[in-house]
Amino acid sequence: MSLMKDLTNGIYKENPVFKLALGMCPFLAVTTSVENALGMGAAATFVLIASNFLVSLFRNLIPSKVRIPCYIVIIATFVTLVDMVMHAYLPALHKSLGIFIPLIVVNCIILGRAEGFANRHPVLNSVADGIGMGIGFTMAMVVLATFRELLGNGTWLNMDVLGSAFQNQPLLIAILAPGAFILLSFIMGFFKILETRKGGCQ
Amino acid sequence: MEHKRFELAMSPHVGTHQSTRKIMFDVVIALLPALAAATWFFGPGALLIVALSVGAAVLAEYLCLKFMKRPVSFAFDGSAIVTGILLAYNVPPGVPWWLPILGSAFAIAVGKQAFGGLGHNIVNPALLGRAFLMASFPILMTAGWTAPEEWRNGQNNPWETNGIVQEELLEMPNADAISGATPLNVLKQSFDLDKSADLANKEGNHAEALDLEARASGIRHALSQKSTYLNLLVGRRGGCIGETSVLLLLAGALFLIIRGVLEIRLPISYLGTVAIFAWVFGGSGWFNGDPIFHVLAGGVILGGFFMVSDMVTTPVTPKGRIIFGIGAGLLTMIIRRWGGYPEGCSYSILLMNLVTPLIDRFIRPKVFGEVKEND
Numbered sequence: 001m002s003l004m005k006d007l008t009n010g011i012y013k014e015n016p017v018f019k020l021a022l023g024m025c026p027f028l029a030v031t032t033s034v035e036n037a038l039g040m041g042a043a044a045t046f047v048l049i050a051s052n053f054l055v056s057l058f059r060n061l062i063p064s065k066v067r068i069p070c071y072i073v074i075i076a077t078f079v080t081l082v083d084m085v086m087h088a089y090l091p092a093l094h095k096s097l098g099i100f101i102p103l104i105v106v107n108c109i110i111l112g113r114a115e116g117f118a119n120r121h122p123v124l125n126s127v128a129d130g131i132g133m134g135i136g137f138t139m140a141m142v143v144l145a146t147f148r149e150l151l152g153n154g155t156w157l158n159m160d161v162l163g164s165a166f167q168n169q170p171l172l173i174a175i176l177a178p179g180a181f182i183l184l185s186f187i188m189g190f191f192k193i194l195e196t197r198k199g200g201c202q
Numbered sequence: 203m204e205h206k207r208f209e210l211a212m213s214p215h216v217g218t219h220q221s222t223r224k225i226m227f228d229v230v231i232a233l234l235p236a237l238a239a240a241t242w243f244f245g246p247g248a249l250l251i252v253a254l255s256v257g258a259a260v261l262a263e264y265l266c267l268k269f270m271k272r273p274v275s276f277a278f279d280g281s282a283i284v285t286g287i288l289l290a291y292n293v294p295p296g297v298p299w300w301l302p303i304l305g306s307a308f309a310i311a312v313g314k315q316a317f318g319g320l321g322h323n324i325v326n327p328a329l330l331g332r333a334f335l336m337a338s339f340p341i342l343m344t345a346g347w348t349a350p351e352e353w354r355n356g357q358n359n360p361w362e363t364n365g366i367v368q369e370e371l372l373e374m375p376n377a378d379a380i381s382g383a384t385p386l387n388v389l390k391q392s393f394d395l396d397k398s399a400d401l402a403n404k405e406g407n408h409a410e411a412l413d414l415e416a417r418a419s420g421i422r423h424a425l426s427q428k429s430t431y432l433n434l435l436v437g438r439r440g441g442c443i444g445e446t447s448v449l450l451l452l453a454g455a456l457f458l459i460i461r462g463v464l465e466i467r468l469p470i471s472y473l474g475t476v477a478i479f480a481w482v483f484g485g486s487g488w489f490n491g492d493p494i495f496h497v498l499a500g501g502v503i504l505g506g507f508f509m510v511s512d513m514v515t516t517p518v519t520p521k522g523r524i525i526f527g528i529g530a531g532l533l534t535m536i537i538r539r540w541g542g543y544p545e546g547c548s549y550s551i552l553l554m555n556l557v558t559p560l561i562d563r564f565i566r567p568k569v570f571g572e573v574k575e576n577d
Contacts, residue, residue, distance in 0.1 A: 172338045182312060
């Protein structure tokens with residue numbers, strides 16, 4: 001039961017992006033297309049699950065004074081793995097994500113879950129949490145990327161949606177950085193409205 | 203759960219004969235003469251753009267208020283009309299009809315209502331709308347320079363009388379029969395020629411460099427003629443819809459000053475700074491720029507009297523307002539001289555809007571009864 005709760009926690013209730021406002025840098029930077037969002041989401045999810053697993057496994061071995069460097073070593077190992085695998089098998093995606101792949105090392109969702117969850121929960125729960133948070137992160141990125149790609153390029157997952165008339169004069173700002181901030185604020189505002197309607201927190 | 207509440211207006215709670223409605227309609231009246239000039243020079247299309255922009259602004263305001271369950275009467279206080287007019291004044295006359303609608307809707311919905319409506323917006327909504335359009339449709343926003351009607355008929359073309367400028371214009375990649383560059387575009391081109399001359403000099407092509415330099419200074423010379431000044435004053439030149447007719451804009455501003463709506467410190471410090479720095483670095487070297495040209499060309503008259511002086515987004519203290527004007531003027535000239543755009547008026551005002559809270563924080567009037575601290 002509690003395993004299920006840990007799994008679903010990250011998807012909506014504690015969605016890392018919309019509720020905890022973590023991982024904003026890659027979230028804003030790579031969501032220019034749904035393809036990038038899915039790639040980034042998959043990479044981050046893998047690192048999240050694997051690092052949660054290892055951190056949880058060694059949680060009684062790691063001295064608390066040096067725990068952050070230990071987490072970073074664990075996370076960096078997996079990020080390097082992802083980086084190399086992606087470079088070898090998905091060179092186009094690797095190129096478009098660019099610097100943001102190595103930067104997963106300092107993604108605060110991953111470090112945050114290692115520090116906030118995995119180091120005091122059993123291995124299975126930590127893996128479940130990693131899966132949930134990873135899915136939540138990926139979903140959030142796909143939501144923003146959907147708006148940005150549709151408005152800024154007229155396509156969705158590289159499929160033609162809005163037709164060539166729109167694509168000749170797309171809303172370029174949606175692809176640019178200000179569009180990411182504007183759309184993010186509207187999505188977060190939308191979730192805030194949902195919350196207040198439900199009579200939830202505050 | 204609808205229940206009656208005591209409605210509290212925004213501060214300052216001072217008894218005055220002015221009201222938002224009165225001020226806004228004064229501003230609308232002050233802006234109308236420039237619209238007449240725009241219709242005269244750019245044709246009825248300009249009028250249509252302004253009408254669409256105003257309609258979209260008021261409709262967007264109404265829908266936002268309705269959606270947020272706030273009193274919809276705010277939509278008719280005239281502030282949306284002012285935003286709509288100002289946005290339309292800031293787009294080229296040759297844009298497609300849907301562009302001002304989109305810009306106005308964005309200006310109102312995101313620039314104003316998302317922050318809580320009139321009095322709560324951080325930046326000038328009309329300028330934010332323009333920045334949005336510039337980022338989204340850079341080609342439409344920089345290529346729709348309709349040449350004034352009279353030029354199209356082949357008569358009275360001011361650039362032709364100046365000869366050399368016309369020649370440069372024809373060499374522009376997108377120049378066609380009906381579009382004309384703005385005076386600031388032409389000036390920017392002369393700086394580009396200077397750069398090419400520098401490059402040629404470095405490569406050892408001294409003859410070519412001399413030729414390029416001669417062309418650049420020829421353009422600048424042509425721009426500083428009395429006939430150019432006259433055209434700029436009247437508004438017979440390419441440019442955004444509402445920024446061209448300096449005389450009619452000044453007439454509107456005078457009306458606002460007489461009505462006590464316009465605070466003169468902001469426009470004076472802004473335009474003064476533009477003029478001084480135009481002289482300091484507006485030309486090719488130092489201290490040989492042309493302040494008259496820089497003040498008359500581009501959008502600084504429109505910006506200075508109708509956008510820098512926006513009550514909501516500028517500092518409240520007199521000293522703060524002067525700092526605001528100087529900052530905006532300096533930024534305008536820096537963008538004009540070294541920036542990527544030919545005109546920096548709108549971005550300079552937006553940037554200064556953002557630091558307005560900081561200015562207000564540091565420039566505080568002495569509170570009555572306050573005692574100087576001894577330390």
